[in-house]
Amino acid sequence: MTNASKETVDPFTVLRPRLQRALKGFSREFADWSEQPPTQNVKPERSQFPIPELILFALRNVLGFRTSGPGEKMRWAIRCGFNGAPVSLEMAKFGFRIYAAESVDVKRLCGQLQVAVKHVEDWLEPLAKQQAAAGNVTVANRHSEFDSRYRFFRGLADKSYRTAERRPRAKAAKTNDISAGISDLARGWNHTMRARTQGFYHSTAMVDAYFSRLEHILVLLRAFTGRPVLEGELTAFLSKTWDEKLKALVDVDEPAMQKLYSDLKRIKERVRNPFAHGGVENDGGSLFVHIPTVGALPANFTQIRNSVRFNFIPVEKDDHGAACTVFDAFDEAMRTGPLASAHNFVDGSIDPVFSADELAVYKRLGEGTTKDREDWIDHWNYERDRHDNMDY
Template sequence: MRNDLPPELEKVREKAWRAIGPVKPVDDATQAEQQFLFNAKRTNAGRKLPPQHLVYLALVELLGFRDLGRFEKLAWSIPVDFNGCAFLIEHRKFGVGVFAADPEKEEGDARTIVTHVHKLVKAAKPFFDWLAAKAVEDSAVNVTNKSASLFDRLEFLRASYRAKADQAIAQKDERSVTEGINSSGGSWQSISYPAYRLKAEARWLGLSAIEAFFSWTEHVLIHVGILRGTLITADAVAQSAEADWPTKFKLVFDLADPHSKALYDDLLIVRKELRNFVAHGSFGKQGEAFDFHSSAGPVPVLLPDRLGGRGFAFGQISSFEIENSLVTIDRFIAHLWDGPRAPAKIYVQDYELPLIMTMARDGSYAKAMASIEEMTVFAGYLAGEMDNAANMDW
């Protein structure tokens, strides 16, 4: 049981005890068969318990129920007393549940236990919020890593774009002719060119690929920043997650390096002229939303640039090649995983491991980032430990 609760949470603990009602810790008067701990079976009612971590934190951390500890395929086991009889609330490999000596006879009691646990979890919400805030304050957190999944999306869209563009080229000379008779008895003919539609579809896929690239980099740059020691606290990670893309880029790259600076400038052009065109309503690649009337016909007008201080301005539409943008993206990816950043790829992309902030502070990541060999051993060991934990192979 936590003894470091602030005074205002003591009332939450009192409310939690009222919520748990007749469910209490076992004592010498609790009735249980001799082999109850090993023979107890899952009840159907127990399948409707709240998520396992909420159950454990409320019962053990807040109220002080006893956890009997780990066993094979068992993460934790909490014996409880309900009307003088013993039950187990356990997190086994196939989920959290309520376990009884005779589930058929005790199903009703198990259902009542589940109802009170739900009331307990609801009453304990301020305690959960306090625990979360304290963990973030102490940087005792893991940062979720979805880098490999986001990169897979980018690769899929990029490959789909190129396949569609190749198809458009292969069918550039094809045409489809449709003929018929109209209501007046006259004949009509319609000619279409499949390549036009294929080009449009290729462009949509290309735009989506570029969107996917920036989504991936918004995520992966923070993770590489943690591994390289630029971010070592949960608060710094939270602030960086809310920062703009240029700020995230600078977590990983030194703009004094000419290659990094050139890529940075090129990607900013891609982001402004193409990505923002899609993200902000597709008015125009450069912000043109109006055509003003003139003796020469319609002339594009650029929308105001809030960052640059530009008002409405005379515009000129320029072409922007998706393929060039994707080539720039390929150059960036190669540069990201080059040199001192190469070990990060093993951890972030190949294994897609969560970033553990305590390891950022204690030097574990700094040691692993020393070489590809160090990171390979480190990431492999960590992945193995996580697999064992997931399988409850203690």
């Protein structure tokens, strides 16, 4: 083996000179705070430095600046010099902060750091793509958010349809003429139609929210099954449709799942798709073909009876109730079927990691006891809370 082959290749050969030019005036050496006390305490706008860790990478990993931390309510800190004056860059509980002496031009300092961050971002972009293709990524578990949105619109729809069934209190008539009775009838009709229309709006929003939640859950479950991810498989999985994702995880031809899957597809095609895609229906129901001497007729002819637009109010109480029944049954099947163990991690708010090592952990825990999973989930959440609160 030659001496050349033993030499360590410097991965920052291109990036380091760019950062040195961008950060002219920054120094690994810093003056004594006693001579120039930190009179400036600046918290930049989050939009200036949305990912402060890129500053850490530039100064510590590439330029070799010394860092400290973690400490109480502080994740990391870099003390350095800027044009001869002391500066401290800190990532603390309430965000990124800059402590500097009075003589420091903080605006200029931030401008230089932003240029450096852009260089780091450009350099890291190919690596980020490689990591994503290899599955070395974490996906944020936002199940609680998606579930809350779904249940919010479901609750509003339930309330509206109940309101539609309640007759408004009749106003006391001053006379016995027929106009008072007609007025009450009109008011009652308007009340019912308004509530039914609101129910329709909320129910379609509920359906849309449910399928958004479903797609999110399927991505999480792909990790928590513990199955290895091949090169490029994760990015390909993310680009699949909801039913393709489902088929990759569940046997939809299994008798118990077959009907639920069919019902979900019907709701998706009849309700969700037309309102999510500008009224376009897959079977041509949104098109009206011109028939000579007759007029414009639906392109799907008598199948228009299956269209969400067939009724005066597109989604009525019974339609809403039927959708809720399907959703509840499908959720129950997912939580109690072959993916029950994987669902524990979803409900436990675990952010899945798709690396080979973490997938092996999920597989081992999935094959273990419920207590094993609960203990692991509790510890994981404890560590995350500690990290989020910077209780080091």
